[in-house]
Ligand SMILES: Nc1ncnc2c1ncn2[C@@H]1O[C@H](COP(=O)(O)OP(=O)(O)OP(=O)(O)O)[C@@H](O)[C@H]1O
């Protein structure tokens with residue numbers, strides 16, 4: 279909503295009816311819509327239905343003071359601007375209110391000019407913020423649902439399989455290193471399938487510990503376990519009529535593997551804490567960056583489940599095996615980063631493109647995307663030039679060996695043990711990600727918690743930001 283087209287609604291929370299009436303009259307004359315609440319409790323219950331655009335509240339009121347109101351509002355209506363009105367003696371409390379997120383405060387008795395200037399300023403900031411949010415959201419969805427970019431033969435084969443799978447009801451297993459586009463391919467299958475109008479439910483299996491993952495998938499009755507405060511539908515149920523995407527399926531713990539297998543065999547399941555059998559009709563897509571066959575051999579992943587999932591395997595090529603696409607993808611990400619960051623970098627210089635084309639990209643397409651966005655954000659020129667690129671891109675030899683080939687060879691020669699190799703890789707990942715842990719974790723295909731644990735194990739965690 280913008281204040282050009284819609285009249286801003288101001289809520290006045292004030293226990294003194296006389297003062298509230300006076301304020302209301304001033305604001306209505308200025309063209310605002312106002313409503314008055316004699317207490318914060320009354321206000322909060324009314325806003326549950328229709329929150330205003332701005333709140334003007336007294337600081338000292340009987341049933342709940344302005345500070346407590348602020349705290350409640352932060353939970354229920356984050357982002358709703360608040361201006362505090364306070365008597366001269368309580369400026370300190372007003373400053374505390376600012377810390378708690380109030381946008382401004384006014385001293386009583388209220389000076390009308392000051393009131394209007396402050397109101398307009400706060401409303402304008404809110405409007406800009408909202409426009410920005412909407413814009414970013416629009417751009418994000420616009421770019422998300424765009425076709426997957428790539429012209430290399432290896433990528434074309436992927437997309438042919440995607441189309442074939444989309445036309446069927448078969449289970450697909452997407453395999454590939456971190457950042458190769460597994461989620462994007464899952465989205466493409468769903469979008470091109472007859473189930474496109476149904477939901478696409480994504481479950482990130484590595485993000486949840488065993489018992490929570492089970493509750494997430496199966497749902498639970500109220501009181502099924504400590505913390506199950508209300509009935510919750512599971513993801514199987516939610517995927518009814520659509521597609522269920524089990525991301526990082528290789529991370530599922532053996533007890534949950536058994537239960538998942540049963541659901542896939544019988545297409546029925548029960549919520550935790552309930553005996554009632556439920557049915558859901560979904561197509562399953564799974565993805566993993568692990569070598570599932572090796573996990574089966576090692577006894578970490580059930581063979582029968584593996585065969586259930588591996589009906590149509592879709593292996594994704596790492597970016598270094600489809601270098602032809604680097605320039606194409608880089609241009610695409612340049613346009614996306616420009617739009618998202620309101621920048622106008624026109625292109626990528628030839629020398630920079632050359633460096634990009636040689637680099638092995640251990641983090642694959644995601645690494646390329648992040649790298650281009652970083653360049654766009656930091657760039658001051660019209661083109662991305664070699665100087666804009668991070669150090670790891672300079673001096674990659676033409677043959678572009680795999681990033682970790684050196685240390686791995688040293689391992690086989692007996693110069694390093696596994697522990698030392700892990701340390702080298704961790705250091706390398708932290709360097710490549712410029713110390714940003716979430717990024718390093720992504721490059722390594724592990725969770726941030728796992729990364730932190732390993733950094734600590736090797737005494738590498740001291741100066742790491744984020
Ligand atoms: N062919 C492509 N065209 C355009 N964008 C792509 C392509 N492949 C990947 N991307 C983009 O790269 C990023 C990483 O892709 P995605 O999340 O699908 O990878 P992933 O294999 O699921 O990675 P991870 O294993 O780390 O979860 C996303 O922002 C995605 O939109």
Ligand SMILES: [Mg+2]
Pocket residue numbers: 460461525
């Ligand atoms: Mg993914």
